[in-house]
Amino acid sequence: MTRIPHDTSGEPNPLTALSLDQLRRRTSMKWRTHPEDVLPVWVAEMDVPVAEPVVRAVTEAMRTGDTGYPAGTAYAEALAAFAGKRWDWPELAVERTAIVPDVMLGVVEMLRLVTGQGDAVVVNPPVYPPFFDFVRHAERRVAEAPLGADARLDLDVLEDTFREVTAGGGRAAYLLCSPHNPTGTVHTADELTAVAAFAERYGVRVVADEIHAPLVLGDARFVPYLSVPGGERGLSLMSASKAWNLAGLKAALAVAGPGAGDELARMPEIVGHGPSHVGILAHTAALRDGTAWLDALLAGLDANRRLLTGLLAEHVPAVRYRPGDGTYLAWLDCRDLGLGDDPAAAFLAHGRVALTGGLPFGTGGAGHARLNLATSPEVLTEAVRRMAEAARAAGGARG
Template identity: 65%
Template sequence: MTEGRSDGTGGDPHRSPREGGRTDPLVRLSLEQLRQRSSTKWRAHPADVLPLWVAEMDVPLAPAVAETLHRAVELGDTGYPHGTAYAEALAGFAATRWGWDGLRVEHTTVVPDVMLGAVEILRLITGPGDTVVVCSPVYPPFYAFVEHSGRKIVEARLGPDLRIDLDNLERAFRLARQRGRRAALLLSNPHNPTGAVHTRAELEAVAALAREHGVRVVADEIHAPLVLPGAFFTPFLSVPGAENGFALTSASKAWNLAGLKAAVAMAGTEAAADLRRMPEEVSHGPSHFGILAHTAALRDGTDWLDDVLRGLDANRTLLGELVAEHLPGVKYLPPQGTYLAWLDCTHLGLHDDRPSEGPGTVGELAGPARVFLDEARVALSSGHIFGTGGAGCVRLNFATSPAILREALARMGRALDGLGPGAIHS
């Protein structure tokens, strides 16, 4: 395959440097450079595998983040975190980016990461044996973290359009609230893995339904800065009826900071007292470097983010063209947000629909994901780990260079051609 050229275009004539010397961060690093990384994405599989699975982006650090971390190292600033600068930066970003000036710093707390923060909030508002509703297929750790905390999962399956189905959601709420037990909805906003960006009307309907049934909402908004052209992000806490809800976010996904742990938990006006009950030791988990990096990203890294979003938008279009060319039997609904594409491969007949094929761990493979790894040497996330509705699908991370994307899809197409018509692999 063609690796990244020294001009930063990744060998793609459509990706030339823009005015002012700014380039798409997704074409800055060659495959050789990426393989020097020691993170999960690049070390979990052998070197001949193209990794398009876990949610890491193939980009260099945003300059504002790099400068902040370099400065901290020079100063030996490696102590304990202090202050509310992170929440203040998030409030400023929310006001500028989403037109939401309702984020009150006094109604926030810093947590180690979004999932750990979500679990701690669920512990505040539900008890062991209570139910947490999720809209499947959905981010696999929703299942693992919730069940590990002693809560039960009830699924409200997405509709055929891969958006929230209010009828399914209401049925799940009724089931969750049986015998008067407390219940919560763990909402992915934007939705992972489908990339759907919930509209204000959809979120208002969810809030109203949750109010009606006495269900508290906890919104995972980690992908909020990654909304692509054609859609607009609405913070859950900004809609009427969400005053007793919670939301969590960080700069982790949008600025590729997963290894620098820090996130912000936010409470609606009616939920602030609940958030104040968060055990103090939870706030000891975030890294000082993490807080510095996330604060710098939100405050000073928006130009870099805009460059990334333009590159992701182009890759989203390119992926559609490549799926049509190499995987004509696969359904691809372009995501409105995130850098994750949900590919419906059920028509290929490579999966097993047995009930045992349920949620699993992040690295577990079955069906088409197993075939594409074994036969094409392309690593994708297996759809079955995302719960009901995931079997026969794969999640593909397109936050990489166009050159890598082209090579991966070409490999996948050749692998299917090699299987021959009617081949079943499970």
């Protein structure tokens, strides 16, 4: 695939648009979970203003009273056009899509279509903690195929796991996180083609969470799972929520490959009542008209990724950080700091900086923490300063 260069069209970096005082006036989870003296760089909310095309779409809906029930395929059409331009993937078929309330609720519905109660769902820890919670809530069992030491898919382990979970003849699914949260790994076409081959060989159905797909940095390229050879029987969940910071405006899309359209058509019609109509308007506007804003964001995130690398090397050199090519999340190996299995707890207690602890991410999470770098350079700099202070204070406390 040819890389499409970013074109910010003069858009300012949205990560530098808001002051800390402005951010602290927000009432969302990121800014209300901890006391005001805590600097929050944890949950997946970005410190950005809403893109103007989204503001216009939502404002117009309020002005005209367009606040009823969702209808039509504009969201899917916008995603299809975006996929064609950004990922060289013109095969996203609008007729094989369905609106769902959000990505994780969509994941549950897709798992219900292709597995039964008690069937195995394979995941790659360390991975987004709700994968475990939602799979178990759906009365499926989690089977782990951990990432390799390089934070990439371990294809040998994955194939072995597929073989094990299907050995008795039962059904199984693979919940793929692409790009991967928390490591930021962007899976290659070769890796995903191997996944598809294993899935066909062992009869495992692939459900791909591709919510971070627009957030790929530098020269890396996102490859939709449904676009690779053998991926025709896959199911994908996509949304504009992460890339445009729209988590509070609920709406996502389930997308079926050519071999899974009949199954998607069996999804209960009532599931489509869950998304917000205003949310759909917002996501549609983001995908259709918000690409210049997105590219300015990506440039800012790329700069922050380099900044974080330098800050950690200077102030907390014991923390190991391998910058990922996707997402706005940094997976930090803090084991050499000697802060125990949950270094985020020490950062919070001794530095008043909130990161996400690694333990809920499953195997490989102990001794790690996840940092959200979708913030201003000033906040990122202060966060690392507080981490260094916490490491010194915790070391002194142990002594």
